[in-house]
Amino acid sequence: MKKKVAASFLLTVALSSTLLGSSFANSTSYKVSISGSSTTYDGQVVSGRVLIPVKAIQDFKGIKMNWNAATKQLKLQKENSTVLLTAGKSVALVNNKSVSLDVPVTVINGRTLVPVRFVSESLNYNVELNPSNKQITISERANSVLNENYKSNNLAISRIAALESPVNDSGMPMLTADDEGLNSTYYFPEGKSDSYFIQTADLVYYYEIKGGQAKLMWEANLDTTKKSAAKDITKLFGYQAEKQYGTAPQLSERYVYFNVNLFTYMIQYGFANSDGQMSKLGSQQSSIEVIQNKNFVREIDEEQPIRS
Structure with missing residues (x-):
């Protein structure tokens, strides 16, 4: 049982954002970085949206993350904000209020994918896209x-x-x-x-x-x-x-x-x-x-x- 829970927790969560420019729409890889972390993450584009792995969320300062294998729900918390995402659903809960997602939460090759701008801004983070070098930077805002x-x-x-x-x-x-x-x-x-x-x-x-x-x-x-x-x-x-x-x-x-x-x-x-x-x-x-x-x-x- 412990092995199954650990495997579920390590599912890759991808975060997506509206792309600026056609160069992103035609690209399948780019780099994503989080301010304060030396690690960069490989991303991809699915249906015109950028996707990044769950380990990136762990680099978000001050965020608590919990994966429920039974309900296939990912819960993210920062200060007074809570985001609840469910695999296979295009509706998320932000502080118990339903919010529609442009792209449904999807599992591809064992990876759970969710929208980056939605998640980041819901948890008080800023998202910047640079089409010229295919770089996305996620950075913290003041509390x-x-x-x-x-x-x-x-x-x-x-x-x-x-x-x-x-x-x-x-x-x-x-x-x-x-x-x-x-x-x-x-x-x-x-x-x-x-x-x-x-x-x-x-x-x-x-x-x-x-x-x-x-x-x-x-x-x-x-x-x-x-x-x-x-x-x-x-x-x-x-x-x-x-x-x-x-x-x-x-x-x-x-x-x-x-x-x-x-x-x-x-x-x-x-x-x-x-x-x-x-x-x-x-x-x-x-x-x-x-x-x-x-x-x-x-x-x-x-x-x-x-x-x-």
Whole structure:
């Protein structure tokens, strides 16, 4: 009996999604990846839908999964959301409400297939399809607590939530620092929490908060031997960009910065002007726990209120 239950649990579940472009419709294989996992999964197309294996669901952070061999039902849970799928049926239950599926849950060659966009979005995940390289990326969104904190009128609480939001860096290359980074500096446009920079050594990353994620929009490898002469975002960091990818934002008039010394745990904070000049307002001794929880972010009395 135990062997039969184990075999049933290892049934392959496939997740499908509407394809963007005819290149997918004619393809039978591509790669699927889940943010935070180094594993990629082979997928296929059935009736114009993308299918991936059950092991992929196990890489979804925070999801509980249970397979009932007797009823042929797969139960997925995350926070307050529950999805119940039954093999052979084109109707699923989401929080006990019936939802029709475009493609029925189907078993093919011993594999149970279910729709990826439906499952992912029902459990608060984001799905991105890239037809050019036949890649699908599934990434986590912020939970309900982070979403509420991000909406807070307290700018420090909102900014901490922004920094803690799941990062979506799909489609961007991995840059390598040439210098050793013992300091990280976080920049927010004055009065705002919807975007931020992180500078560590000669690397800079720019994120925007979109759909419950911190989406990586721009990154650069700075040349610390060449001062920035351009009137663009590199002026804020003082050096020219040796390599850069994505779309750099326009300069704001002023930024709030928080500098974290990763060796001494000393925090400094203040303002940074668009020309890169920094004025320190204060400092405080911190701890590894404070840094990990982003609680070094504080309200700045001199900061101007949020602008519409």
